[in-house]
Amino acid sequence: MKTKDIAVLGGVIGIVLMMILPIPAWLLDILLVINIALALMILLVAMNTKEALEFSIFPALLLITTLFRLALNVSTTKLILGTGHAGEVVATFGSWIAGGQIAVGFVVFLILVVVQFIVITKGSERVAEVGARFTLDAMPGKQMSIDADLNAGLINEQQARERRGKIEREADFYGAMDGASKFVKGDAIASIIILIINLVGGFIIGMAIMGLGFQEALSTFSVLTIGDGLVSQIPALLISTAAGLIVTRASSEGNLAQDLSSQLFLFPKLIYIVAVTVALLGFFTPIHVITTLPLALLLFFVARKMQQNIARKSIEVEQLEEEQQIEEVRSPESVINLLQVDPIEFEFGYGLIPLADTQQGGDLLDRIIMIRRQCALELGLVVPVIRIRDNIQLKPNEYVIKIKGNNVGSGELLLNHYLAMSPGYDDDAVSGIETTEPAFGLPALWIDESTKDIAELSGYTVVDPPSVVATHLTETIKKHAHELLGRQETRALIDNLKENYPALVDELIPSVLGVGDVQKVLAKLLREKISIRDMVTIFETLADYGTYTKDPDVLTEYVRQALSRQITQQYSQKGDTLKVITVGPALEKKIAESVQQTEQGSYLALDPVSTQTVYQKLTEQINRLIQSGQQPIVLASPTIRMYLRQVIERTMQDIPVLSYSELEPNVEIQSVGVVNL
Incomplete structure (x- = not known):
C-alpha cells in the first residue's frame, strides 16, 4: 500500500479512537484548528470547481468530516464534563466571540444552527434530491444522443466511452450527494443535543462533584458549552455552504469568481441605476450621506470600468475577426469557398437597393418568402434559399436572375413608376416609357403616379416594381424548376x-x-x-x-x-370544353415508325423535312389560337406523346403536350386544329 493510502486509513481509525480514548487539551486545540482549516479548504475548492464532477470525492469527504467533527464534540464533551476545561480554542470561542455575555453567545450559536439546518442544509438536500432524480431521468436521452453522434461519425468510440462514463459518474455523484446531505442534517441536530447535554450535565457536575457555586458553575460551563458549539458549528456551516455550492453549480467554462464577474456585472447600465438609488437613500432618508455616498461612488466607478472593458473587448473581437478574415483570404484553402455555386441568385444595381432595404420600405425579402411558399404549393418543390446581392457592374436600375451561376433572366425597373400592360388596344391618354414586361415578354409602358388612375380606368393592368420583380422571379423558378x-x-x-x-x-x-x-x-x-x-x-x-x-x-x-385528375384540372376549368390541337393519323404513324430502340432507351429519329413540316403546321395552329385568345394545347395518343414533345420542346417549350390517357373521361374535348403531314 502507498503512503497516502496508509495515511487515510490511519486518519479514519484515529477519528474512531478519538471517541473512546481521552485526548489532552493541547492536542484537542490542534485538531480543532485543523477542523476549521479543512472546512475552509473544502469551501474554497467548491467555489473554484467548474462542474460537480471535478469534486466527485465530496460526498465521501462530507461523511468523513462529519464523523471527525462529531469525534471532536465527544472529546470536548469529555474534557468539559471531566475537568471543566477543554483547551484554549474552546475557551477563546466561548469568551471572545460571545463578548463576555452568555446570552449573546447562545443567540449566536442558535443563529448559526438555524442558518445551517433550515436554510443551507435543507436547501442543499432538496437540490441534491431533485438533481439526482433529473440526472437519472435524463440518462436514456443522453445515451441515445451519444449513440446518434457515434453513428453519424461526429465522435469516435473513445469519445463515446468517455461521455457515457461521465453520465454514469454524474448519476452516481448526485445519488451520493442525496444521501450525504442527510449526514449534515443529522450533524446539526446532534449539535443541539450535545449543547444541551454539556450545559445541563456540566452545571450538575460542577455543583455536585466539583463543589462550585451556582453562579460559578453556570458561568464556567456556559462559556465552555458555547465555545464548544461555536467551534464545531462554524466548520459545519462552511462545509454545508460548500455542499450547497456543489449541488447548485451548473456546468460552465469558469469558476464561481469568474462567473460572478462576467454575469453579475454584465450590464453596467443597471449598476448605474443601483448607484443612483443608493445615493438617493442618503439624500432623502434619515440614512446619512456619509454612509451611502462612498458606496454609490464605488458602484459608479465599477460600472464605468465595466463599460470601458466591454467596449475594449468588442473592439478586440472585431479586430480579431478582421484578422481571421484576412488570414482566411490568404490561406490556400480559401479558394475552395469560391467553388460554391448558389442555386438561385438575384443581383441588382445600386439604384434598386430600396427594394431589399427594409428601412426604406422594401419588402423584397417578404415577397421571396411568399414565392417559395407559392412554389411549394403549386409545384411541390422546396425552392432553395435565394441569394440576394447588389452588383455594381450592373446598370443602376438593372437586375439579373441566375440559376447555378448562369443568367436566365434580366430586366430594368423604374422605382417611381408603374408598369402598365395594354388590354389589347391602346389609349392615347395613357403615355409613358415603352418597355417589355420581363416575365412574359409583353409590350408595356412605364407610367408615373399621375397616369396610374387613367390607365386603370382604361383597362390597363398596372403593377408596381416589386410586383414586377416577384412575378418575373416566380415564372423563372417555375420554368427552371427541373434544374433546381x-x-x-x-x-x-x-x-x-x-x-x-x-x-x-x-x-x-x-x-x-x-x-x-x-x-x-x-x-x-x-x-x-x-x-x-x-x-x-x-x-x-x-x-x-x-x-x-x-x-x-x-x-x-x-x-x-x-396524375390524370391533376393534369385535367390544371388545363381545364370545371364545365368548360377543352379546346386542343390534335395530331393527324399520318403524323402519328410517321412518328411511331421513326422511334429507334437502343439499350439506353428509345429516341425519335425523324427526318429533317418531316420535322420542319411539323414545326410549320404546328406554328400556324398555335398562332391562330393565340390570336383568338385561347391557350394552345396539343393532344396526341399515349404512344407518341413523349416523342412529339421531344420534337417541339426546343422551340415551343411552353406549349403543353397531353395524351388522351392523361385526361379524365368526363372532360369534353373539342379539336380546333389538326397537325398532319
Whole structure:
C-alpha cells in the first residue's frame, strides 16, 4: 500500500479512537484548528470547481468530516464534563466571540444552527434530491444522443466511452450527494443535543462533584458549552455552504469568481441605476450621506470600468475577426469557398437597393418568402434559399436572375413608376416609357403616379416594381424548376414522405429504383410544369411499374397517366370544353415508325423535312389560337406523346403536350386544329 493510502486509513481509525480514548487539551486545540482549516479548504475548492464532477470525492469527504467533527464534540464533551476545561480554542470561542455575555453567545450559536439546518442544509438536500432524480431521468436521452453522434461519425468510440462514463459518474455523484446531505442534517441536530447535554450535565457536575457555586458553575460551563458549539458549528456551516455550492453549480467554462464577474456585472447600465438609488437613500432618508455616498461612488466607478472593458473587448473581437478574415483570404484553402455555386441568385444595381432595404420600405425579402411558399404549393418543390446581392457592374436600375451561376433572366425597373400592360388596344391618354414586361415578354409602358388612375380606368393592368420583380422571379423558378431539383433535394423530399409513408418508400427505394432514377422522373414532370406535390401517387406508380422498366421517359408517362385528375384540372376549368390541337393519323404513324430502340432507351429519329413540316403546321395552329385568345394545347395518343414533345420542346417549350390517357373521361374535348403531314 502507498503512503497516502496508509495515511487515510490511519486518519479514519484515529477519528474512531478519538471517541473512546481521552485526548489532552493541547492536542484537542490542534485538531480543532485543523477542523476549521479543512472546512475552509473544502469551501474554497467548491467555489473554484467548474462542474460537480471535478469534486466527485465530496460526498465521501462530507461523511468523513462529519464523523471527525462529531469525534471532536465527544472529546470536548469529555474534557468539559471531566475537568471543566477543554483547551484554549474552546475557551477563546466561548469568551471572545460571545463578548463576555452568555446570552449573546447562545443567540449566536442558535443563529448559526438555524442558518445551517433550515436554510443551507435543507436547501442543499432538496437540490441534491431533485438533481439526482433529473440526472437519472435524463440518462436514456443522453445515451441515445451519444449513440446518434457515434453513428453519424461526429465522435469516435473513445469519445463515446468517455461521455457515457461521465453520465454514469454524474448519476452516481448526485445519488451520493442525496444521501450525504442527510449526514449534515443529522450533524446539526446532534449539535443541539450535545449543547444541551454539556450545559445541563456540566452545571450538575460542577455543583455536585466539583463543589462550585451556582453562579460559578453556570458561568464556567456556559462559556465552555458555547465555545464548544461555536467551534464545531462554524466548520459545519462552511462545509454545508460548500455542499450547497456543489449541488447548485451548473456546468460552465469558469469558476464561481469568474462567473460572478462576467454575469453579475454584465450590464453596467443597471449598476448605474443601483448607484443612483443608493445615493438617493442618503439624500432623502434619515440614512446619512456619509454612509451611502462612498458606496454609490464605488458602484459608479465599477460600472464605468465595466463599460470601458466591454467596449475594449468588442473592439478586440472585431479586430480579431478582421484578422481571421484576412488570414482566411490568404490561406490556400480559401479558394475552395469560391467553388460554391448558389442555386438561385438575384443581383441588382445600386439604384434598386430600396427594394431589399427594409428601412426604406422594401419588402423584397417578404415577397421571396411568399414565392417559395407559392412554389411549394403549386409545384411541390422546396425552392432553395435565394441569394440576394447588389452588383455594381450592373446598370443602376438593372437586375439579373441566375440559376447555378448562369443568367436566365434580366430586366430594368423604374422605382417611381408603374408598369402598365395594354388590354389589347391602346389609349392615347395613357403615355409613358415603352418597355417589355420581363416575365412574359409583353409590350408595356412605364407610367408615373399621375397616369396610374387613367390607365386603370382604361383597362390597363398596372403593377408596381416589386410586383414586377416577384412575378418575373416566380415564372423563372417555375420554368427552371427541373434544374433546381437534384439528388440531394430529391432525398429531402423522400425523407419527408417517409415520415408518413415508410412502407411505400422502403418498397421503392433502393430495391426497385435509386434516388437518381426518381430524380429524373420528377425533373421531367417539373420540366412540363406538372406538380410533384402528390408524391404518394407518384411513388405508388413508380413502385408498380419500376419492376418492368427503368426508362425514366416511360416511367414518366405512367406517372402522368396516374396524375390524370391533376393534369385535367390544371388545363381545364370545371364545365368548360377543352379546346386542343390534335395530331393527324399520318403524323402519328410517321412518328411511331421513326422511334429507334437502343439499350439506353428509345429516341425519335425523324427526318429533317418531316420535322420542319411539323414545326410549320404546328406554328400556324398555335398562332391562330393565340390570336383568338385561347391557350394552345396539343393532344396526341399515349404512344407518341413523349416523342412529339421531344420534337417541339426546343422551340415551343411552353406549349403543353397531353395524351388522351392523361385526361379524365368526363372532360369534353373539342379539336380546333389538326397537325398532319
